[in-house]
Amino acid sequence: MFFSRRNFLQGVIGLAAGLKAADAAVKRNTGEAPYDKNTVIQAGGAAAVETPDMPKLPYELKDGAKLFRLIAEPVKRDFLPGKVFDVWGYNGSMPGPAIEVNQGDRVRIHFENRLPEATTVHWHGLEVPINMDGVPAISQPLVMPGESYVYEFTVHQHGTFFYHSHMAMQEMMGMIGLFIIHPKEPYTPPVQKDFGLILQEWAVLPNNTIPNTLSMEFNWLTINGKAGPATTPLIVKLGERVRIRFVNLGMDHHPMHLHGQQFVVTGTEGGRVPEAAWYPQNTVLVGVAQARNIEFEAKYAGDWMLHCHLPHHMMNQMVSMVGPMGHTGMGLQTGMGMEEGMGIIRQGHALSEELGPGLGRGMGLTAQERPVSNLVGAEKGGAHEGHMTPQTEKGRVPGFPQDMWIPMDEEVARPETYGLAPGWSGAVTGMMTLVRVFPPSEYEKIVGMIREGRKKGPLEGGPRHH
Numbered sequence: 001m002f003f004s005r006r007n008f009l010q011g012v013i014g015l016a017a018g019l020k021a022a023d024a025a026v027k028r029n030t031g032e033a034p035y036d037k038n039t040v041i042q043a044g045g046a047a048a049v050e051t052p053d054m055p056k057l058p059y060e061l062k063d064g065a066k067l068f069r070l071i072a073e074p075v076k077r078d079f080l081p082g083k084v085f086d087v088w089g090y091n092g093s094m095p096g097p098a099i100e101v102n103q104g105d106r107v108r109i110h111f112e113n114r115l116p117e118a119t120t121v122h123w124h125g126l127e128v129p130i131n132m133d134g135v136p137a138i139s140q141p142l143v144m145p146g147e148s149y150v151y152e153f154t155v156h157q158h159g160t161f162f163y164h165s166h167m168a169m170q171e172m173m174g175m176i177g178l179f180i181i182h183p184k185e186p187y188t189p190p191v192q193k194d195f196g197l198i199l200q201e202w203a204v205l206p207n208n209t210i211p212n213t214l215s216m217e218f219n220w221l222t223i224n225g226k227a228g229p230a231t232t233p234l235i236v237k238l239g240e241r242v243r244i245r246f247v248n249l250g251m252d253h254h255p256m257h258l259h260g261q262q263f264v265v266t267g268t269e270g271g272r273v274p275e276a277a278w279y280p281q282n283t284v285l286v287g288v289a290q291a292r293n294i295e296f297e298a299k300y301a302g303d304w305m306l307h308c309h310l311p312h313h314m315m316n317q318m319v320s321m322v323g324p325m326g327h328t329g330m331g332l333q334t335g336m337g338m339e340e341g342m343g344i345i346r347q348g349h350a351l352s353e354e355l356g357p358g359l360g361r362g363m364g365l366t367a368q369e370r371p372v373s374n375l376v377g378a379e380k381g382g383a384h385e386g387h388m389t390p391q392t393e394k395g396r397v398p399g400f401p402q403d404m405w406i407p408m409d410e411e412v413a414r415p416e417t418y419g420l421a422p423g424w425s426g427a428v429t430g431m432m433t434l435v436r437v438f439p440p441s442e443y444e445k446i447v448g449m450i451r452e453g454r455k456k457g458p459l460e461g462g463p464r465h466h
């Protein structure tokens with residue numbers, strides 16, 4: 001940890017006591033797509049699910065069913081401020097808006113395909129009639145561009161499910177959304193906060209905006225379509241019981257780790273886990289196509305990290321800088337032909353004597369290999385100086401550091417980041433977010449900030465670190 005997060009605000013003035021979780025959910029779901037207040041559901045007194053950075057899908061009651069209108073379409077999504085990517089999603093949102101219903105509901109989904117290619121919608125984990133299963137050519141015809149299809153079924157299960165395209169490359173373009181079903185009989189013990197998070201990874205080459213769905217190396221990692229530090233922190237009051245629902249539909253598994261507390265896994269993609277099977281953990285592996293619900297009591301105040309623990313999933317826009325283009329850190333080299341300078345292979349194969357080391361796949365034994373790092377060329381005072389892990393003059397070693405340190409507090413400031421320690425955003429990158437646990441008076445203060453939309457200015461008592 002770069003900062004100690006043990007000191008907390010003091011002397012803050014409590015504001016607007018009594019704000020309900022549902023109100024907070026309304027305020028916080030201010031994503032790009034329209035958000036409708038009627039989607040906040042209080043099932044059996046359960047807390048409504050909050051989906052930071054992601055809207056919920058509104059519905060209307062019609063002929064005894066909850067009617068949703070789901071539209072598959074291309075979407076522009078900024079993973080970070082200024083990093084806008086061309087992805088695919090639903091209703092203007094990627095991930096798609098969350099569908100939230102109650103056990104026993106009749107659900108009708110008017111689905112429309114505005115993509116340039118055919119698609120279908122699969123209801124992952126739901127026990128639905130075969131003609132509602134959403135697998136093209138197996139259970140239904142492909143829904144061609146411009147066409148519609150009506151899905152309708154009764155949900156008798158409860159838990160964390162999701163919907164997604166059943167075309168593999170479309171999945172990797174972002175075509176997934178939460179499908180949460182609240183139980184008829186409320187879960188015990190009850191939770192006061194309930195969050196839904198979708199984990200995704202992306203391969204976007206430099207200077208591209210369209211994910212390379214064929215790639216198996218990923219350089220952008222997102223939670224609800226945002227990369228840290230643009231992920232909106234989860235706001236919790238000290239002593240509350242918290243549920244976090246993780247869903248993963250990608251190429252990689254994500255060991256999600258929570259700092260400072262132990263949790264139990266209370267649900268999977270198959271539904272509720274019996275209490276007798278709960279055991280303490282602080283890292284849960286959320287595998288591909290899986291859902292995991294965790295629950296914990298927020299016993300300790302602080303800004304606690306919640307993140308995938310795969311090191312390469314804790315970074316933004318990783319690009320291997322090993323190779324001809326990487327040696328200067330400034331793009332195409334001068335004094336070389338175009339093909340040579342760009343590392344284009346014209347002879348041999350990628351691991352050959354001639355080319356292997358230049359592609360960063362050598363064994364350190366051949367003449368062409370040169371000592372480089374992913375930030376090689378980042379000399380003191382150079383172009384990359386401000387993006388390097390802070391060093392001292394004494395600690396400066398050629399080729400190091402390997403890590404990036406790119407704080408952007410101002411660019412990602414939201415009410416939920418209010419009062420975080422200066423530079424905090426340098427520590428939250430890739431598939432990372434924060435669980436901010438506030439003592440009651442400070443909690444009311446931050447909720448007040450959220451309601452007002454305030455995101456700047458000091459908190460009384462100073463920053464939360466020393």
Ligand SMILES: [Cu+2]
Nearest residue numbers: 254308310313
């Ligand atoms: Cu991961």
